Amino acid sequence: MPFEALVAGCLLYVALMFGVAFAADRAASRGRAGWLDHPAVYTLSLSVYCSAWTFYGAVGYASRSGLEFATIYLGPTVVFTGAWWGLRRLVRVARRHHVTSIADLISARYGKSNRLAAFVTLIAVIAATPYVALQLQSVSLSFEVFATDSLADIPMAGGGGTALWVAGGLALFTILFGTRNLAADERHHGVVTAIALEAIVKLLAFLALGVFVVWGLADGPADMLSRIEAAATGHGGWLLKPDRWTALLVVSGAAVIALPRMFQVLVVEAADEDRLAVAGWAFPAYLFAMSLFVLPIAVMGQQLLPPDANPDLYVLTLPAASGQNWLAFLVFLGGFSAATSMVVVCTIALATMISNHWLVPLWLMLRRKPQSGDPEDLRGFVLNARRLAIGAVMAVGWVYYQATGGTAALAAMGLVAFTGMAQVLPAMIGGLVWRGANRHGAFAGVGVGFALWLAMIFLPSVGIGAPPSVPSGVDPLALAIFLSLALNTLAFIGLSIFGMPDPVERLQGLSFVSAVDPIRHSRMARGADQAEPLLVMARRVWGAEDALRFFQSEAAFQGRSGYLPDLTPRFLTRLERRLAGSVGAATAHAMIDSVAGGAELTVSDLMQVADEAQRAKEETQRLETARAELARTARQLREANDKLTALSVQKDAFLGQISHELRTPMTSVRAFSEILRTPDLSDADRDRFAKIIYDEAGRLTRLLDDLLDLSVLESGQAQLSVTPANLHDLIERALSAASATRPERVFRVDREPLAEYVGVITDPDRLLQVLINVISNARKYCDAEPPVLSIRVRRSLRGGVQIDIVDNGSGIEAARQSLIFEKFARLNDPARAGGAGLGLAICREIMANLGGDITYLPGQGGAAFRIALPRRPPVPANAGLRRA
Amino acid sequence: MPDRPLFLERASFRRRRLGDAARVLPVLAAALIVIPVWWVPEQASFAGGAVWLFGIWAALIAAIGVLHRALRRADAATLRASRDIAGDDDHAL
Numbered sequence: 009m010p011f012e013a014l015v016a017g018c019l020l021y022v023a024l025m026f027g028v029a030f031a032a033d034r035a036a037s038r039g040r041a042g043w044l045d046h047p048a049v050y051t052l053s054l055s056v057y058c059s060a061w062t063f064y065g066a067v068g069y070a071s072r073s074g075l076e077f078a079t080i081y082l083g084p085t086v087v088f089t090g091a092w093w094g095l096r097r098l099v100r101v102a103r104r105h106h107v108t109s110i111a112d113l114i115s116a117r118y119g120k121s122n123r124l125a126a127f128v129t130l131i132a133v134i135a136a137t138p139y140v141a142l143q144l145q146s147v148s149l150s151f152e153v154f155a156t157d158s159l160a161d162i163p164m165a166g167g168g169g170t171a172l173w174v175a176g177g178l179a180l181f182t183i184l185f186g187t188r189n190l191a192a193d194e195r196h197h198g199v200v201t202a203i204a205l206e207a208i209v210k211l212l213a214f215l216a217l218g219v220f221v222v223w224g225l226a227d228g229p230a231d232m233l234s235r236i237e238a239a240a241t242g243h244g245g246w247l248l249k250p251d252r253w254t255a256l257l258v259v260s261g262a263a264v265i266a267l268p269r270m271f272q273v274l275v276v277e278a279a280d281e282d283r284l285a286v287a288g289w290a291f292p293a294y295l296f297a298m299s300l301f302v303l304p305i306a307v308m309g310q311q312l313l314p315p316d317a318n319p320d321l322y323v324l325t326l327p328a329a330s331g332q333n334w335l336a337f338l339v340f341l342g343g344f345s346a347a348t349s350m351v352v353v354c355t356i357a358l359a360t361m362i363s364n365h366w367l368v369p370l371w372l373m374l375r376r377k378p379q380s381g382d383p384e385d386l387r388g389f390v391l392n393a394r395r396l397a398i399g400a401v402m403a404v405g406w407v408y409y410q411a412t413g414g415t416a417a418l419a420a421m422g423l424v425a426f427t428g429m430a431q432v433l434p435a436m437i438g439g440l441v442w443r444g445a446n447r448h449g450a451f452a453g454v455g456v457g458f459a460l461w462l463a464m465i466f467l468p469s470v471g472i473g474a475p476p477s478v479p480s481g482v483d484p485l486a487l488a489i490f491l492s493l494a495l496n497t498l499a500f501i502g503l504s505i506f507g508m509p510d511p512v513e514r515l516q517g518l519s520f521v522s523a524v525d526p527i528r529h530s531r532m533a534r535g536a537d538q539a540e541p542l543l544v545m546a547r548r549v550w551g552a553e554d555a556l557r558f559f560q561s562e563a564a565f566q567g568r569s570g571y572l573p574d575l576t577p578r579f580l581t582r583l584e585r586r587l588a589g590s591v592g593a594a595t596a597h598a599m600i601d602s603v604a605g606g607a608e609l610t611v612s613d614l615m616q617v618a619d620e621a622q623r624a625k626e627e628t629q630r631l632e633t634a635r636a637e638l639a640r641t642a643r644q645l646r647e648a649n650d651k652l653t654a655l656s657v658q659k660d661a662f663l664g665q666i667s668h669e670l671r672t673p674m675t676s677v678r679a680f681s682e683i684l685r686t687p688d689l690s691d692a693d694r695d696r697f698a699k700i701i702y703d704e705a706g707r708l709t710r711l712l713d714d715l716l717d718l719s720v721l722e723s724g725q726a727q728l729s730v731t732p733a734n735l736h737d738l739i740e741r742a743l744s745a746a747s748a749t750r751p752e753r754v755f756r757v758d759r760e761p762l763a764e765y766v767g768v769i770t771d772p773d774r775l776l777q778v779l780i781n782v783i784s785n786a787r788k789y790c791d792a793e794p795p796v797l798s799i800r801v802r803r804s805l806r807g808g809v810q811i812d813i814v815d816n817g818s819g820i821e822a823a824r825q826s827l828i829f830e831k832f833a834r835l836n837d838p839a840r841a842g843g844a845g846l847g848l849a850i851c852r853e854i855m856a857n858l859g860g861d862i863t864y865l866p867g868q869g870g871a872a873f874r875i876a877l878p879r880r881p882p883v884p885a886n887a888g889l890r891r892a
Numbered sequence: 893m894p895d896r897p898l899f900l901e902r903a904s905f906r907r908r909r910l911g912d913a914a915r916v917l918p919v920l921a922a923a924l925i926v927i928p929v930w931w932v933p934e935q936a937s938f939a940g941g942a943v944w945l946f947g948i949w950a951a952l953i954a955a956i957g958v959l960h961r962a963l964r965r966a967d968a969a970t971l972r973a974s975r976d977i978a979g980d981d982d983h984a985l
Binding site for chain 1: 911914915917918921922925926929930933934936937938939941942943945946949950952953954955956957959960963964
């Protein structure tokens with residue numbers, strides 16, 4: 009393929025990427041980010057892990073060391089098997105705190121310490137810049153493959169021109185799409201979409217090449233396996249070293265979280281943690297697909313290409329040497345994608361760190377009092393700082409590439425970067441799971457790890473100083489990795505145990521470890537009049553429109569109109585976190601403190617926060633109790649009201665009844681006395697009418713007696729003459745007295761005489777009244793044939809007596825059982841009964857006065873009443889006096 | 893704040909055990925990948941090792957996929973259940 013066509017195709021591809029990024033950014037800014045947030049896009053963007061070092065280098069690695077190359081992919085796979093509880097938690101916590109980079113995460117966790125963030129940034133820059141140089145080298149090398157005819161004389165460092173062009177183009181792309189605005193969340197839809205597309209190109213290219221190699225050059229998988237076996241036996245380097253194997257697994261697992269570019273796509277660009285449910289298996293699957301054909305390609309390259317060909321370029325030279333120009337071009341685009349996506353994301357991540365943790369704090373320190381006349385100054389400064397940082401990283405990368413002359417040292421840079429960033433991991437993981445971890449521990453751990461990494465891995469890799477001498481049989485890299493990570497962790501834990509975290513740090517520790525919302529102390533809380541300086545400050549960061557929108561929505565949340573909310577702890581926390589999303593936690597904290605005049609948080613404030621939480625909880629509980637109490641009272645009141653209403657109705661009915669009952673005899677008395685006045689009346693009639701009048705007057709008197717009796721009994725002023733009595737005699741008398749009622753009916757009385765010989769202390773006359781009433785009722789209403797009345801006397805447990813009087817009639821239906829003791833409650837035809845309906849009401853009152861009660865017993869096969877007597881009647885308070 | 897219940901509904905119990913499985917899986921994965929290389933480096937280094945490694949790898953991917961699917965379903969079920977309970981509470985008031 010002619011070089012010019014290659015360049016043209018390459019430019020077209022770059023234009024496509026610009027177009028895709030532009031379109032995605034536009035869609036996102038119009039709120040149509042639906043498919044941009046799809047888990048598939050997220051998963052594909054994670055493939056930025058597969059940089060050019062892995063795209064080209066994996067085959068070279070495999071041809072030198074065999075299966076060892078797979079550790080670079082297996083480490084992340086193991087980490088992603090824990091995606092559900094590990095990575096999801098990391099993403100959740102980071103999103104909650106609007107974390108912008110791994111340095112920001114660590115700084116936010118350890119008390120918003122900017123020094124810690126600046127230190128982590130330093131490690132990231134030292135580790136990653138040579139890595140960027142490696143990408144530039146791979147792109148320019150891949151150009152050289154097409155520019156030269158002979159494979160053997162590809163120079164390691166191509167003409168600097170290509171790399172310069174690539175670096176310039178990438179810087180332009182990154183600045184265009186990486187620093188468009190200073191959003192409150194550091195998400196770049198355009199960049200992510202473009203690298204997701206590049207991920208597809210990368211994968212397709214590699215798979216196409218793999219299929220071509222296995223089925224085109226070799227004879228299928230079986231043949232491939234035997235070729236691998238043959239290649240391996242003659243190659244001592246392919247024997248896996250267990251210590252190195254393990255160390256590389258650990259380091260690559262750490263790298264997939266801690267590398268700046270990986271943290272950027274994994275955590276910062278994630279909309280939420282749910283997409284990890286898909287990425288958890290899909291990303292390992294992507295890695296699997298990317299590494300499946302690495303060994304076959306390496307083996308075929310060794311067998312088909314001249315021995316002096318660069319193994320790192322087998323992926324390109326193999327199809328080119330086989331005359332597959334289009335495949336070679338596709339592979340070239342895949343490698344180009346791998347390199348560019350890595351460089352773009354890496355520079356964005358590094359630039360965010362550099363601007364947020366180096367340049368902005370420095371600028372704020374130099375200009376303590378910002379000019380109020382230029383509201384946009386900070387926003388502009390941050391964006392320019394990022395652009396500058398992007399340019400600087402790219403330039404340093406290019407210079408590095410030129411200076412090292414593209415030696416093999418660069419190829420080792422991938423692992424060097426991995427091991428460097430892995431030093432941050434103990435502090436990060438410790439901070440997420442251990443509330444006791446503190447800033448001193450983090451500084452010590454990262455510091456010790458960094459120093460060891462510098463001395464044992466980084467400096468030897470760039471040719472400064474010699475690698476440390478190690479005992480024979482031990483792999484120097486594995487030793488360095490284990491030693492640095494072990495001492496790092498030890499220092500981290502040790503100083504955390506002995507150090508004392510400051511209050512801000514303890515608050516943050518709680519928020520990170522428990523994955524709860526951060527709480528801000530309420531010391532600065534005050535009215536809305538103080539909000540204006542904060543608005544001015546937010547305007548400087550986000551621009552007028554965004555700041556106003558945020559303040560307005562917060563004010564609306566508090567129920568205020570206008571743009572100035574009260575400075576509640578909630579508002580301050582939210583403002584700080586949103587600011588942290590733009591300039592980092594440490595800077596945001598410092599800015600809010602400086603504007604709102606926040607005092608240092610003290611331990612007592614911390615206690616106060618805990619107290620407030622406790623108090624809020626107690627208050628809630630108290631309210632809950634009070635509410636239940638109120639509900640109970642309301643229910644009681646409702647019941648009392650219902651009772652009163654019912655009583656009022658009852659009273660009306662009672663009055664009506666009385667009038668009616670009194671009027672009936674009165675009317676006949678009047679009518680017959682009127683007749684008596686007529687002169688021509690026979691003596692017989694006169695006698696008859698006088699008798700009627702006499703009877704009616706008697707009935708009237710009885711009724712009035714009953715009413716009087718009832719009212720006396722109800723008022724509790726009845727005179728009781730309490731004496732001992734024999735119950736048998738009383739029942740005997742009651743039966744004979746009651747036999748006057750409907751004498752025509754002959755009852756069989758079923759009694760247990762022996763049980764009836766019970767002495768009771770009570771008012772015998774009153775009790776007799778009750779017995780007569782109940783027995784007469786039975787005689788009146790029992791409708792069975794032949795009628796049977798059974799009387800049972802039983803001693804109750806507490807020394808009293810129960811008398812059950814049961815007939816064998818049809819009884820009283822359940823609905824009316826509650827009514828029978830009411831006044832004027834007559835169940836049947838009044839004419840037949842012939843009473844006023846006060847009998848049972850009086851019985852009930854009498855029994856109440858005697859200290860017992862009378863109840864209806866349902867389910868006895870007829871009407872059944874139980875009269876319960878206590879051992880002795882209650883003595884009224886004035887009883888003694890009256891007797892005296 | 894209500895005390896933690898001593899025993900859980902069937903759905904929540906399932907969900908917890910799936911969570912345990914998700915915690916065990918990385919350990920299992922690491923063991924399967926690391927142990928053969930320490931134990932029999934010669935056999936693990938060449939074609940046989942490659943077959944073993946890629947086989948484990950594919951199995952792991954499938955296991956994660958199945959597990960995450962089950963976890964998501966269990967989570968959704970638990971969420972529904974807790975919503976139902978909350979709804980009942982509202983009626984009770």
